[in-house]
Amino acid sequence: MSAPTESEQRLSYETRDRLYQVALYGSAALFTFIILFPIYWMVQNAFTDSQAVITEFAWFPSPETVTLENFSVLTAGAVPTYVINTIVVTIGTIVLVVAVSLVAGYGMARFRFKYKESFAQFLLLGYMFSPIVLGLPLYLIWSETGLLNARIGLVIALSAISMPFAVWLMWKYIQTIPESMEESAWIAGASRWRTFWDVVVPQTKPAIVACALFAFAIAWNDFTFAQILLPSQDSTTFAPGIMRLIDQGGYTSWGDIMAVSFLMTIPPLLFAYFLQEYLLKGFEVRTR
Amino acid sequence: MTVNISNMTRVFDAPDGRIVAVDDLSLTIDDGEFLTLVGPSGCGKTTTLRCVAGLDTPTSGTITVDDRDVTNLPPQERDVALLFQDIALYPHMTVRENMEYGLKIAGVPEDERRESIEEAADLLQIGDQLDKMPASLSGGQQQRVALGRSLVRDPSVFLFDEPMSDLDAKLKRELRPVVQRITDEIGCPVLYVTHDQEEAMTMSDRVAIMDGGELQQAGPPKEVYDEPTNDFVGEFIGQPAMEFFDAHVESANGTAAVALGGHTISLDASADQLEGYVDRDVRVGVRPQHITVADATEGIEAEHVLDEPLGDETHSLFETEYGNVTVVTHADFDGDDGGEYGLVLERSETQLFDPASGVRIF
Amino acid sequence: MASETVESTAATDRRSVTERLGLDSEAIRGWLTVLPVILLYLFVAVTPIAFAFYASLFEIPLLAPEWTFTGFSNYVEVLNMGSFWSALWLGGLFMVGSTVLQLLVGLWIALVLNKISYGQRFLTAVAFTAYLVPTVIVVLIALFMFDVEIGVLHIAGSNLGLWGERTFALGDQTWAMPLVVLIGSWKFSIFVTIFTLAQLRAIPERFYEAAKICGASRWEMFRDITLPRIMGVLLIAVLLRAIFMFNKFDIIWMLTEGGPAGATTTLPILAYRTAFLENSYGLANAMAVIMFIFLAIGAYCYFRAFNPAKEVDT
Incomplete structure (x- = not known):
């Protein structure tokens, strides 16, 4: 901890500030990635043909394999x-x-x-x-x-x-x-x-x-x-x-499992975005 | 309607003993009378009001409205209106719904409700605010809505619990006539609680001063100002507050006089009138308006401290052997800091108080 | 004078009756409002714990519930079980590892969230998402990502040489425990974040402005303003996390069921296995009672350290 502080002090204010901003937004990006990647992976595979899920590894969905078929798991x-x-x-x-x-x-x-x-x-x-x-x-x-x-x-x-x-x-x-x-x-x-x-x-x-x-x-x-x-x-x-x-x-069938997982995740996702003030308020009370 | 409070006492249990908030209070408010209960905080005035409203119950004593004993009735059955210090408009209802609520509870049909609300709103000049939410109104407008809420219910007793203490001076002056017009309109007994003696003096038919849970004096504003029953009332009513001096009563040829600050002031009283106080210590009370500043050769020795020019008059502070004394001086008065002066008390305006009990003796 | 006294005595009497009634009726109404809560607690917490203690004194095969009183022999048996002590050790490991990781990551995220000016709402939502996504979904995604055939993390790990190409990482003696801690922390770090964030946002900006005027560096501002302000909340968070993690059942059970070969069998897993797989309900209840004692110690620390009674009378 002390080493960066010393070297920071030798740097100009602007450089230090830029470094700080990079560290700040770098961290933000990193943890966004860590949290969102599994969710992305779930969503991507939820919409991928269940055969393709287990045979063809792909980082991104491709038009040939995109499907809504997995969601039929909800009907049977x-x-x-x-x-x-x-x-x-x-x-x-x-x-x-x-x-x-x-x-x-x-x-x-x-x-x-x-x-x-x-x-x-x-x-x-x-x-x-x-x-x-x-x-x-x-x-x-x-x-x-x-x-x-x-x-x-x-x-x-x-x-x-x-x-x-x-x-x-x-x-x-x-x-x-x-x-x-x-x-x-x-x-x-x-x-x-x-x-x-x-x-x-x-x-x-x-x-x-x-x-x-x-x-x-x-x-x-x-x-x-x-x-x-x-x-x-x-x-x-x-x-x-x-x-x-x-x-x-x-x-x-991982495709089916990811499809139903995705559906189960939608309500929490919506609440997390639209009701976050209430959650924060609630936690404020909880810590007291 | 007449409200009659008799021998009312309210005792609270506190962790460290019992607190007597109101001590054997008896008071009558006549129909249409505007009575103000005034006193320092903790004097029991709000407790009294809450007992009349039914939000609190006296420990002993009775409260009657006309001939009905309401002492133990819940607030719902008392038909009173109460204006709270924090206004207490319901934030989730519009102005109209706020004013309508009491009528709705009472089961008044909708068109009747609308009619009386619009009437009240016009009277209070809030006719164009009816569909707004209370939070979007200014403090003064919120007060008007709260007034309107009480007005439409046409209560048999109207209570005010320091409704203006959170408002600025200008708004207070603006609202006072509105309050008076509304209470005149309803024409019921009004009990108005405040700690602001100016409010009490300007608005009331009668002022009741409380201290330490006990009623000190009740009477028309002029009376409590001119003839306070004791030094507390004398000091509490009037601005700036009455000044007090320790003095000694003497008798010269049958005429009473007081000795203070090395000279005597003869009074418009015979020694007989001050029976029992001759050759004894008393407290002399004089309002700052009735003290004049003279040369150091006259009156009580005083050292000038500062002047507070108010424009139309000046409040000058002096240091004397009796402590700091405020004097109302001429607008142009400009004393020398640290300068020596003499303070002369106006003979006809001096009042004498018993030094132990504080009761006014002359 | 006499009549006055009589009158005032009468008045006092009347009042004392109403006062007693009034107080009583207020207290009764007060208790009535909290009665459902008390019933729920009695039904779901107090009774089970009492019942667990009672049942722990018997030998109860779950499938043929025939109770045989055995006194404290269940406790003797538990304390003589090698698997109990290993579960206690693994549970401690899981608890400490999870708590430390969650504290560091959670605090870090909170500090970042509090300072960024762009995308704050979005990032807060991201953080809350991790908290609100059900554990089972976290587990399903993890199982999928560590799948030996097509799991993205499995492939990544085996390419890095962490585990073999055909090794299911969560079924690996070495990797099972660290991965369970990591996956759990993905979800639960946010608990520390949210806890701290509310407190961070409550620190008035003028404190920092005053420090800036005095020439404080960012590190100094963090050390002298931020940290003291959130210390209390952090301590609560750490204690609660530790208690919760010690009693964590769901995520471990769903990920590994305590395996491989007991590598992730903490106390809750052991108790569950004993009751429902080994059919020894009485023995399992003895373990539940032991866990409850640990909980009670945790609760005692919580009350001693933070004296919530202080908050009670506000």
Whole structure:
């Protein structure tokens, strides 16, 4: 570290600045390449004839091999079921997480009750929940309660591990909404519940989006819970489903796999671009 | 409608003991009366207002509106309007929706709502802002919307919680007549809380001064200015604040006089009127408007510190044995820094206060 | 005087009733709002952990659930297993390697992202993409890229002489662990980035302007302004990353299933294998309890180091 600094000092300001800019944008280019290349590779092969994928190595797609055929994987076999299961579980988790965290966050921001601080600490403990540690015992519990192989069972498990972040975020966010707005509505005759809907909920939209995003990330990303809690081949979600298909050797068409992977990546890509402010805001709360 | 607060006390539990925010307060606001509750921060004025609004409940005592005991009613059932310090317009609703909200809750039909909103908006000169979002309005316009929101509901009590403390002086002056016109329009009892004594003096029918949770005095602006019940009111009301001097009461041939700064001021009172204070210490209070600057040979010895010319008058600061004293001087007054002067108190305008209790004795 | 006293006592009484009711009803409503969260925690976290401890005292063949009480012998067995200690060692290796790599790369990306003026939005989106792309997709792409026939990274690596032309790198005793760490870090470095970025953006520009006026170099500005400001967040990120990586199951299992020959079998993998492949549910729960104890130590450090209670009363 000290060597470049010394030599920099001998260089003129302009040269140093240029070097800095080169290092800066060079780094940016490098990590963009490292992140995007695998994604490019996936997309390129998703649109390449599945025979060509395994026989002809090519850096760029060529007109002769470009095809949409791989996407027919979504119309037949088990994969469509897996994708639908993932979508259902993700939507269920988002709805449950937002609803529960909104009410709990409001309660924590607005009601005074004993042991609230202890509860908040207890909440943070949730960061330490690891799917594998919880999943192993949950397997038998879920099978006793009939939640094994049920999508709702997975939704409940995923919602629970999303809670610490979601409730914390809602709590902190609702605290920033002036209480006088609610009081103003009460004085105008609105009940507490109606005020919650008319005045609080519309103003928490950014927090709701952030919560939904993180719940999405957790549910869409999940493998461990689904692998353990949805052991049946027909009811499982995409991640364990496709891994089992590959394991059983029933699935080796890389073209098909890349096609469905690409489709599964589209929602995160869109969210990453259009909702990044919410993600950043969410992380800001999370670090507190 | 008449609001009657009687023997109201509000005690808060704090980590380090109990805080008595309001202590045995009794106050009546008549129909159509504009009563201002004024005092330094922490004096209990906002707590009082919140109890009247139903956002807080007194620990003891009652609040009635006409003959209805509302002490324990929730805010939804009180039919009051409250203008908040932070305005509290709903940022996600348009101006119209903001003004409409209370009527919507009350179930007023839509065309009636539209009518009363447009009427109020015209009165407040915000008729062309109705479809904007509150964030795009200026501070003054937001205040007008908040006023309109209360106006359309035609409340039976109108409460203000320091609504202008975040506004600049010019805007305050502009809004004061608007507030008065609106409250006249509604014609209900008005309770206006502020820490700004100028606001209290200019707008109210009656001013109630609070300190330390206790009511100090309530009366018309002129009365609390001329006849403060104690030194706190004397100092709090009026700008610049009343100056105080430690003095000694003497009796000369049956006429009372006070000795201070090495000379005596005879008062328009007989010694009998000051029964019990003769030959004892008192505090003399005089407003800076009633102190004149003279040569060093007269009055209280004073060293000139600085002048603050305001254009139409000058506030001059002097150092005396009683501490710093502000005097309202002529606009052209220009004292010598460090120069020796004498301060003469206007005889007819001196007030006497008990040094222990602060109560005005003359 | 007497009547006044009576009146005020009456008033106090009435108030104390409402106060008690009021406080109670407020507390009840407060607890009601957080009740669903508590139920979820009870159902999904507290019960399983208690259950795991209970089950760890039994011998439970998963396929024929007949519970035989064996006391602490499962724990004795675990501590006598060579595979347990090797899993602990490999898990530690995986944790340290991943955390260090993710910290360095993540911080580097955050600093670059914070300083560039062109394409910031795009590059932030790129960074978030890595975070949001599901692990399974990362794994599928990796498996494809390391495919012995046509994998682009396989070909690149074998051309560089890192591994043989017919060697599946992820199935190679030497390469499996480093590659799992690398692939995991591709996805998880961004966690550190996002964590730090929010904090970096919160540093007021005037701090740097003031330093510039004093003639500080870029390195000095980083050392004296940036680093102290993000130190707290970095520590949290490192601790959380370490805890998460120690308990990482999905990416390792999907990439290697713990192989080859146990080269990537960390504790979570071992526990999963024991439960579902070796049919020893009680033994697996003993491992889960041991992992939970590690978690609890991590949590204790987290609370001691950052005292989140401080934040609680704000």
